Amino acid sequence: MTLNCRGTLIDLTIPKIMGIVNLTPDSFYDGGKLQDPTQVIAQVQQMLNEGAAFIDVGGYSSRPNAAPVSEEEERQRVVPIIELLVNHFPEILISIDTFRSSVAEAAVQAxxxxxxxxxxxxxxxxxxxxxxxxxxxxxxxxxxGTPQTMTTLTNYEDIVKEMQYYFSERIAAAHTLGINDVIIDPGFGFAKTLEQNYEVLQKMELFAFQKVPVLVGVSRKSMIYKVLETTPQEALNGTTVLHTLALQKGASILRVHDVKAAHECVQILQQVSHA
Structure with a gap:
């Protein structure tokens, strides 16, 4: 499978890493860490050096019960940083993390x-x-639901079957409009209980029938640190375990805070597969 990013074909035969750049003050793990352009450039430089293929920039925290942010504020958070990064790293492949079309369009234009x-x-x-x-x-x-309501919407008869229907419908809607490159994300931690998150992970290979790449975002999430009775800051080892499982179950992209550790997962599993 490949993605066409600005005319460059990205081959997903070997899974790729997407590094997270949160420009929000209240993100669950690294909110408020990036306060000025110098810090952003330094973090992105490190991620690229460690093997990130994509950099995911977001200006709206989607953690449970996060405070809403206006479209204008979200746009002001992300657009100047995207312009800065593209100017500093001309070959960079940036993803804009937003559910708003106006922010998405401004980000792509940037x-x-x-x-x-x-x-x-x-x-x-x-x-x-x-x-x-x-x-x-x-x-x-x-x-x-929304980030503000999703924790109350976890009642499923068969979560994986309902997710398969959801993705089939959304992929069909995208293809009908002429969207060619679609990636699906199971949404670990979104409108799912702890047990449901692990059920989805356990059965993740069932999403392969959609015949599109799967992105997994579990980095330092509560499904890890609640099981370990620890904190997001102490959840890297658990994250690495889940990244390994996700790759074995067909993940094509890992969206992560810790690029080096995730990239090493890919390298080790590639070695195993060629042994």
Whole structure:
């Protein structure tokens, strides 16, 4: 499988790493850490050096019960940083993490080449038409409700079957509009209990029937640190375990805070597969 990013074909035969750049003051792990352009450039430089293929820039915290942010504030958080990064790293492949079509379009105009939408187009009816017009790869995540309501929407009869239906419908809607490159994200931690997160991970290979790449974002999330009775700051080892499992179950992209550790997972599993 390949992605067309600004005319460059990205081969996903070997899984790729997406480094997270949070420009929010309240993100669950690294909120508020990036306060000025120098810090952002230094962090992105480190991620690229450690093996990140993509950099995911976001200005709206989607953690449970996060405070809403206006479209204008979100745009002001992300667009100048994307312009800065593209100017500093001309070959960089930036993903914009937003569910708002206006922010996505402004980010792509500033130099982003992927759109990462937690709502799969369900929180902004203009998102899919905008992606189709921009002709960039589109990451669609599984979510019920909004970041403010999702913790109350965890009642499923068969979570994996319902997610398969969800992705089938959203992929069909995207393809109907002419969106060519679609990636699906199971949405670990979004409208799912701890047990449901692990059920989805255990059965993740069942999403292969969609015949599109799968992105996994479990980095330092509560599904790890609650099991270990620790904190996000102490959840790297648990994250590495889940990254290994996700790769074995077919993940093509890992969205992570710790690029070096994730890249080493890919390297080791590649060696095992060729042994």
């Amino acid at each position: 130099g982003a080449c992927l759109i990462n939408d937690i709502s799969a187009g369900l929180l902004d009816k203009e998102m899919l038409p905008t992606v189709a017009r921009l002709q960039v790869p589109y990451i669609m995540m599984h979510l019920r």
